[in-house]
Amino acid sequence: MNQAERIQQAVLRSIHSRDLYTERHVNEMVKTLQKADTYVKAELVRIGDSKVLKKGLEVRKEQLKGIQNQIDGIVRDLKNEQTLMMKTAVKESFQNGVTGSIGEFSELRFPHYENLSHEDRVKLAGQVMSLTDRSALDFLVNYDLQLLGNVTRELADNIKQQIAVGIVTGDSIAKIGEKIGRVITDPEDFRKAGKTVFRTAQNRVEVITRTETLRAHGQGRRKFYDTVGVRMVVWVTAGDERTCPECGPLDGREFPIDQAPPIPLHPQCRCLVMAARAKVCRAGVPVH
Secondary structure (H helix, E strand, C coil): CHHHHHHHHHHHHHHHHHHHHHHHHHHHHHHHHHHHHHHHHHHHHHHHHHCCCHHHHHHHHHHHHHHHHHEEEEEEEEHHHHHHHHHHHHHHHHHHHHHHHHHHHHHCCCCCCCCCCHHHHHHHHHHHHHCHHHHHHHHHHHHHHHHHHHHHHHHHHHHHHHHHHHHHCCHHHHHHHHHHHCCCCHHHHHCCCCCHHHHHHHHHHHHHHHHHHHHHHHHHHHHHHHCCEEEEHHHHHECCCCCCCCCHHHHHEEEEECHHHHHCCCCCCCCEEEEEEECCCCCCCCCC
């Protein structure tokens, strides 16, 4: 296998490994949303069983506050669970970016990297991680949590609004449930579904989770490159039919590392940058 083929294979493995982790985490985040969906539907059943909808308007309004508190509790639990998951995902994605880049250097037989054992790779990754600016990583985590917090807050508000309108106007439980919607795991069904409270939240959770784990992965790669003294990088797209017009023209272009376009370039961007003409050393100290 020649150098070009080795580079291509290394890039494909990096993208595949990164995307597997990202999509696994997206699925886990959607499952937490699905759990909240189940609890909300159980609350609707409870409302139906209590016959609140058939009681007088004043009684229905009085019951509404308790129902809204239940919804707030459900969404609060969702937020707490997603917070823990996102904190873990961002840090793991960053570290995966570091270790993946070390693996590429080894596969491509960069000087001092061609014979790295697994233990050597782990040790070097630990050295790079020890040099990581923790405040910058914490900022990335907190930014992501703010985005997810906006989603859960709007989810709670929109669910309560639909229930409030339904209770006051005397809509059926089925009608209220239809407006709230549900989490949809089948991609084709999701595309066909109309705009509902849960569909909107699910779409935003998926986009945020996918984009931000990819961002953390890219930051991990960038940290490794900065540490070992990479000066030039090559932009690499996923190279399939989903490659967008914005990223396609960048494929294969070289940039000074401090002038490369940001990764991700847009929400759900799947591109990465790879070292070009790197000068590196085993200890992770730039070579001048």
